[in-house]
Amino acid sequence: MNTTRLIIVAVGGQGNLLASSILGEAALLSNIPVRMSEIHGMAQRGGVVESAMLFGDGASTVISDGEADVLVGFEPSETLRALKKCNKDTVVVTNLAPLPPFTVAIGRGVYPDLAKLQELIRAKTKKLIAVDALELAKQAGSTLAVNMVLLGATMQTGKIPVSPENVKEAIRTKVKKAFVDINLTAFELGFAAALAERS
Amino acid sequence: MHKLLAGQSGRKMFLLGNEAIARGAVEAGLAVGAAYPGTPSSEISNNLFEMSRESDLYFEFSVNEKVSMEVAAAAASSGLRSMTMMKHVGLNVAADPLLTLAYVGVKGGMVVVSADDPQMFSSQNEQDNRYYGKLAGIPVLEPSSVEEAKDMVRYAFELSEQVGEPVLFRTTTRINHSTGVVTLGDVQPVKTRGEFVKEPSRWVPLPVNARNLHVRLLKNLEEAKNISETSPYNFTEGSGAWGIICNGVSYNYVRDGVADLGIEGRVKILRIGFSHPLPEKMIQSFLAGCERVLVVEEGEPFMEEAVKVFAQEAGLTLPIKGKAPGLLSRLYEFDPAMVRQAVATFFGVSHAPVRPMDLSDVPEIPQRPPNLCAGCSHRASFYIVKKAAEGMDAIYPNDIGCYTLGILPPLSMADYLLCMGSSLGAGCGFSKATDKKIISFIGDSTFFHSGLPGLVNAIFNNHNMTLVILDNGTTAMTGLQPNPGVDMSRLNLSGYGHVSIEDAVRGVGAPFVTTIQPLKVAKSIEAVKEALQFKGVSVVISREICSLYAKALKLDTKRVFRISAKCIGHRNCIDELGCPAFFLKDGKAQIDPGLCTGCAVCAQICPENAIIPVKD
Numbered sequence: 001m002n003t004t005r006l007i008i009v010a011v012g013g014q015g016n017l018l019a020s021s022i023l024g025e026a027a028l029l030s031n032i033p034v035r036m037s038e039i040h041g042m043a044q045r046g047g048v049v050e051s052a053m054l055f056g057d058g059a060s061t062v063i064s065d066g067e068a069d070v071l072v073g074f075e076p077s078e079t080l081r082a083l084k085k086c087n088k089d090t091v092v093v094t095n096l097a098p099l100p101p102f103t104v105a106i107g108r109g110v111y112p113d114l115a116k117l118q119e120l121i122r123a124k125t126k127k128l129i130a131v132d133a134l135e136l137a138k139q140a141g142s143t144l145a146v147n148m149v150l151l152g153a154t155m156q157t158g159k160i161p162v163s164p165e166n167v168k169e170a171i172r173t174k175v176k177k178a179f180v181d182i183n184l185t186a187f188e189l190g191f192a193a194a195l196a197e198r199s
Numbered sequence: 200m201h202k203l204l205a206g207q208s209g210r211k212m213f214l215l216g217n218e219a220i221a222r223g224a225v226e227a228g229l230a231v232g233a234a235y236p237g238t239p240s241s242e243i244s245n246n247l248f249e250m251s252r253e254s255d256l257y258f259e260f261s262v263n264e265k266v267s268m269e270v271a272a273a274a275a276s277s278g279l280r281s282m283t284m285m286k287h288v289g290l291n292v293a294a295d296p297l298l299t300l301a302y303v304g305v306k307g308g309m310v311v312v313s314a315d316d317p318q319m320f321s322s323q324n325e326q327d328n329r330y331y332g333k334l335a336g337i338p339v340l341e342p343s344s345v346e347e348a349k350d351m352v353r354y355a356f357e358l359s360e361q362v363g364e365p366v367l368f369r370t371t372t373r374i375n376h377s378t379g380v381v382t383l384g385d386v387q388p389v390k391t392r393g394e395f396v397k398e399p400s401r402w403v404p405l406p407v408n409a410r411n412l413h414v415r416l417l418k419n420l421e422e423a424k425n426i427s428e429t430s431p432y433n434f435t436e437g438s439g440a441w442g443i444i445c446n447g448v449s450y451n452y453v454r455d456g457v458a459d460l461g462i463e464g465r466v467k468i469l470r471i472g473f474s475h476p477l478p479e480k481m482i483q484s485f486l487a488g489c490e491r492v493l494v495v496e497e498g499e500p501f502m503e504e505a506v507k508v509f510a511q512e513a514g515l516t517l518p519i520k521g522k523a524p525g526l527l528s529r530l531y532e533f534d535p536a537m538v539r540q541a542v543a544t545f546f547g548v549s550h551a552p553v554r555p556m557d558l559s560d561v562p563e564i565p566q567r568p569p570n571l572c573a574g575c576s577h578r579a580s581f582y583i584v585k586k587a588a589e590g591m592d593a594i595y596p597n598d599i600g601c602y603t604l605g606i607l608p609p610l611s612m613a614d615y616l617l618c619m620g621s622s623l624g625a626g627c628g629f630s631k632a633t634d635k636k637i638i639s640f641i642g643d644s645t646f647f648h649s650g651l652p653g654l655v656n657a658i659f660n661n662h663n664m665t666l667v668i669l670d671n672g673t674t675a676m677t678g679l680q681p682n683p684g685v686d687m688s689r690l691n692l693s694g695y696g697h698v699s700i701e702d703a704v705r706g707v708g709a710p711f712v713t714t715i716q717p718l719k720v721a722k723s724i725e726a727v728k729e730a731l732q733f734k735g736v737s738v739v740i741s742r743e744i745c746s747l748y749a750k751a752l753k754l755d756t757k758r759v760f761r762i763s764a765k766c767i768g769h770r771n772c773i774d775e776l777g778c779p780a781f782f783l784k785d786g787k788a789q790i791d792p793g794l795c796t797g798c799a800v801c802a803q804i805c806p807e808n809a810i811i812p813v814k815d
């Protein structure tokens with residue numbers, strides 16, 4: 001089976017570790033070989049956190065520059081920063097709600113323009129699916145559900161060899177009971193928004 | 200029930216490497232575990248700690264790695280299976296007992312997990328701890344995947360009992376923090392009571408005994424070497440006249456690289472999982488069947504140098520390379536493309552590497568370094584000390600924990616750091632070597648870990664310095680583990696003692712001790728000023744719960760703050776505190792209510808009193 005390489009970048013605290021572990025569980029349910037690696041520790045204090053997931057054949061658990069098939073960015077400037085992981089065939093999913101790093105507030109850097117950012121990503125990759133995951137998460141009932149919105153959007157890339165049903169099943173088993181409904185709604189909203197974006 | 204205990208034999212689970220290691224130890228019937236947490240090893244200890252409350256396993260968070268090594272050693276000398284786990288630099292702290300433990304050996308299986316951190320994702324160096332196996336003369340095992348880690352740790356206990364020595368189980372971040380599908384095995388019952396048979400000639404390494412014990416160790420090492428020669432963890436796959444010797448995660452990159460390059464029929468791979476003692480004969484016969492050999496290992500040329508020696512002994516002159524310009528580096532971690540390229544270059548396979556994307560038109564993206572959390576009490580402490588020391592020419596030795604992030608602007612409160620506890624020892628040195636005011640920072644857990652001896656030293660030698668102990672009631676950086684100063688009732692755990700930092704500091708005779716609450720800014724500045732005036736050793740204990748811990752304990756009930764119309768844009772809040780809850784909107788400071796914890800430090804420093812609580 002071909003290998004599919006997915007990179008998820010986020011800011012520490014955005015819940016990307018839960019999103020990737022749900023996707024991993026879903027792959028296990030689908031009987032698809034899956035491996036991943038993540039960075040824990042200091043980066044979780046508001047730094048950049050990256051998960052690499054590999055579906056299908058192969059043994060490696062990391063993804064080299066230029067070799068991601070799908071890039072999912074939980075924060076627009078981080079999506080842009082991770083562009084080095086992509087090639088012209090990569091499909092990119094990004095959140096459009098910025099979390100400017102603190103360096104911007106203290107005058108050490110300028111946050112990139114969102115329109116320009118999308119234009120750049122579009123020009124360099126195969127496809128960009130951009131959604132305001134924060135807005136959709138609010139609609140779902142919690143700003144913390146940004147991760148599930150983006151997970152839903154990721155399933156619209158058509159590249160992840162796992163069915164949306166299995167992802168939902170994994171959400172039901174991995175997420176705390178009280179939050180399952182909100183998370184499922186968020187997933188659906190992301191899934192629908194990305195479909196609209198795609199067509 | 201804990202998920203790693205509940206899982207039935209034969210079940211497949213998607214587990215983190217560290218969870219797989221913890222499960223492997225449980226399957227092996229681990230009786231005693233002890234650890235000081237450290238990334239990337241921490242989740243092993245967290246899981247064992249949780250499981251110990253629901254099973255016969257005894258687990259403790261020890262005060263430091265040296266003590267945890269000794270706890271595990273005594274258990275193993277009493278015939279129990281024991282394990283200690285630490286980050287790579289933790290083994291430096293535990294090296295003293297380990298090197299003599301190798302002389303006296305063990306009875307029950309004992310596994311020492313070293314979690315190395317190539318690339319230094321969360322560490323101050325990237326030392327290669329395989330050398331500790333060689334230095335101590337004990338077996339070293341290295342898994343290549345999460346699944347293998349579980350089975351190998353189980354085997355490590357058997358090996359330890361067979362050889363009578365502790366086994367060093369060496370992992371790297373990409374094992375510890377990788378996740379993979381693991382098939383569970385059955386759990387052996389725990390033998391919980393050991394028996395220590397007195398035998399001073401064996402257990403007490405007086406010189407007269409140690410001379411015999413060294414002979415014993417070398418004999419055991421010889422036996423380990425024989426086991427390594429036929430170990431299933433050292434295996435050859437593929438065929439061809441090109442050879443690759445590799446270990447750990449490098450093996451995965453080699454396998455994928457060989458497949459990507461389409462040279463399967465031409466390459467033999469020797470995967471080394473039992474890496475000390477290396478299987479000399481196996482390696483020599485591998486070399487004899489090759490025209491040229493590439494050694495692929497992250498870190499130091501540990502295998503490469505040995506392989507070259509083995510070749511020389513066998514009279515083999517084929518080219519053997521690994522760490523060399525244009526091939527592989529001693530720096531940082533590897534990745535699949537890097538290894539693929541090295542394989543292609545060394546064997547002369549034509550290959551078009553992926554061209555890096557042209558990013559020349561991408562604007563510079565602002566850096567996003569990790570930062571102290573919103574509401575972190577350390578930020579308040581740093582601000583207070585900075586204000587109190589205004590006008591003084593001070594050096595700030597810092598220490599290891601979240602508060603090392605005080606290095607970042609606008610706080611900029613970290614001038615020197617070596618290792619756990621170095622803020623004290625180095626503070627003593629700076630106080631003699633310079634005429635500056637010395638103000639050292641250390642966290643509560645690090646203070647217990649290795650700060651106390653430095654403090655005793657400072658008092659005895661009468662150094663002129665101020666020590667600020669940042670007591671946030673937990674071991675925050677590694678994931679909120681307890682330490683001897685922690686109030687265990689907050690965690691609903693009973694049966695623990697409690698060590699008061701005040702009592703400890705006064706008990707060793709600190710002549711000036713004061714405790715501050717850093718969220719009360721003005722009062723704290725006054726108290727710190729007084730401490731800084733003191734000639735000799737003064738200690739400030741700055742006590743306020745870690746905001747992440749408070750959240751975890753659901754104690755985060757304070758009202759959040761907002762910036763009112765009174766703001767006229769001094770920006771002191773942003774420019775002096777650097778709290779990530781702040782952001783700029785149309786050039787004006789704003790507070791993100793989702794991040795604000797209500798610590799109110801900003802409200803106290805705003806000259807216009809413009810920062811006010813949000814009314815419900």
Ligand code: SF4
Pocket residue numbers: 045570571572574575576577601602671675676745746747748
């Ligand atoms: S985890 Fe605790 S100590 Fe660490 S930065 Fe956050 S609030 Fe501060």
